[in-house]
Amino acid sequence: MRLLFVADGRSPIALNWIKHWTDAGHEVHLVSTFTCQPDLPLAGLEVVSVAYSSAKPRPDPSTGSEQRPVEGSAAAAGRARGSFLWGARTLQLRVSIRRWMGPLTVSRSSRRLTGIIQRVRPDLVHAMRIPYEGMLAADAIAAMPDAPPLLVSVWGNDFTLHAPSSPPMRHYTEWTMQVADALHADCQRDIRLAKEWGFKPGLPTLVSPGNGGIRREIFHPAAEPPAAPVVLNPRGFRGYVRNDTFFKSIPIVLRERPEARFVCAAMAGEPQAQAWIKQLGVEGSVELLPPCSQAAMADVYRAAQVLVSPSTHDGTPNSLLEGMACGCFPVTGDIDSLREWITPGVNGLLVDPADPQGLAEATLRALDDPALRQGAASRNAEIIATRAEYGANMHRAEEFYYKVGGKK
Numbered sequence: 001m002r003l004l005f006v007a008d009g010r011s012p013i014a015l016n017w018i019k020h021w022t023d024a025g026h027e028v029h030l031v032s033t034f035t036c037q038p039d040l041p042l043a044g045l046e047v048v049s050v051a052y053s054s055a056k057p058r059p060d061p062s063t064g065s066e067q068r069p070v071e072g073s074a075a076a077a078g079r080a081r082g083s084f085l086w087g088a089r090t091l092q093l094r095v096s097i098r099r100w101m102g103p104l105t106v107s108r109s110s111r112r113l114t115g116i117i118q119r120v121r122p123d124l125v126h127a128m129r130i131p132y133e134g135m136l137a138a139d140a141i142a143a144m145p146d147a148p149p150l151l152v153s154v155w156g157n158d159f160t161l162h163a164p165s166s167p168p169m170r171h172y173t174e175w176t177m178q179v180a181d182a183l184h185a186d187c188q189r190d191i192r193l194a195k196e197w198g199f200k201p202g203l204p205t206l207v208s209p210g211n212g213g214i215r216r217e218i219f220h221p222a223a224e225p226p227a228a229p230v231v232l233n234p235r236g237f238r239g240y241v242r243n244d245t246f247f248k249s250i251p252i253v254l255r256e257r258p259e260a261r262f263v264c265a266a267m268a269g270e271p272q273a274q275a276w277i278k279q280l281g282v283e284g285s286v287e288l289l290p291p292c293s294q295a296a297m298a299d300v301y302r303a304a305q306v307l308v309s310p311s312t313h314d315g316t317p318n319s320l321l322e323g324m325a326c327g328c329f330p331v332t333g334d335i336d337s338l339r340e341w342i343t344p345g346v347n348g349l350l351v352d353p354a355d356p357q358g359l360a361e362a363t364l365r366a367l368d369d370p371a372l373r374q375g376a377a378s379r380n381a382e383i384i385a386t387r388a389e390y391g392a393n394m395h396r397a398e399e400f401y402y403k404v405g406g407k408k
Helices: 012-023 074-120 130-142 158-165 167-179 188-195 242-258 269-282 295-301 316-323 356-368 372-386 390-405
Strands: 002-007 025-030 044-047 126-129 150-154 182-185 203-206 230-235 261-264 287-288 306-309 330-331 349-351
Touching: 002 012, 002 356, 012 025, 012 126, 012 390, 025 074, 074 130, 074 167, 126 130, 126 390, 130 150, 130 158, 130 167, 130 261, 150 167, 158 167, 158 188, 167 182, 182 188, 182 390, 203 390, 230 242, 242 269, 242 356, 269 287, 295 316, 306 316, 306 356, 316 330, 316 372, 330 356, 330 372, 349 356, 356 372
Parallel strands: 002 025, 002 126, 025 044, 126 150, 150 182, 182 203, 230 261, 230 306, 261 287, 306 330, 330 349
Antiparallel strands: none
């Protein structure tokens, strides 16, 4: 097939999905909303900015990308925390402005995308998330008299967080769903919500992890379950993950299990994390990691007994599936999408993401019950093999593409 993806070409999730199609010998074109240099054999690469994506990136305190040396004094910690709060407020203002003004840039940017689609003449256009790639592709395709089919991927927070955030976001989310010919989501919840946002009943849908799934040659259990009581938070800093709840739960756990250790992915140098650690007096029990490669992160999962993810919004987090594949016992926020993967007391536990005491009690239950962890690891291995394995999922995706693109 001749495929045209509209995606953030910097995203590991998008690139993991697109790599299947280049490896399988399809003719793949990428229109990225950000400048990128992906290591893929693409037939074409174009950059089309939308929602100010061409603006010079700034350090983002919500993602842990702002790396600073760890300072020892209380004054330094206070400066770091003050700097973080100022940066966080600035970030929130930028996010708010983008949610109001970003959709208003779609129409202008879509004219260039229309020209690219007309030149490439793909069998299928796949936009990999709704804001703003799906909005851009929908606007471009709606202007074409003989347009190729449009497949739109829904990512975890597209409907629950972004779509209701402003009238322009609401309008363009509905518009995208009305134009889409097919839908890909990583949970059944979003298939249901898509219809509430305008997706026509009866059109083709696919439920599959957003990055294609788990590569089990990388993410697999250790030969022996870890003996040390290690708790892993793999989420980094995100606006919809209650890291405040996580850090406040740590001293509660340590009162019962003082030997427990807490590992936090992609938080090295993060001022707010450092401030919480100092304020709560847990310096000797917490390790903040820098961003890791997939292979290195798999080793981190395998060394942990418990994975915690106190999120308030999510689809199916890749980190959850990766941890389950490596044998971690998951303790997650009690939200609809995660109930599709977790049966409480069987293969994980669900908690109120705003409740430190509840998170601590669930963490302690998991640490104190090896039989529960062992049973969950066995069940989760089956779930990953049947629902989340990369090769099988991408085979299903290929059949889905042929169905939507009208070729075989």
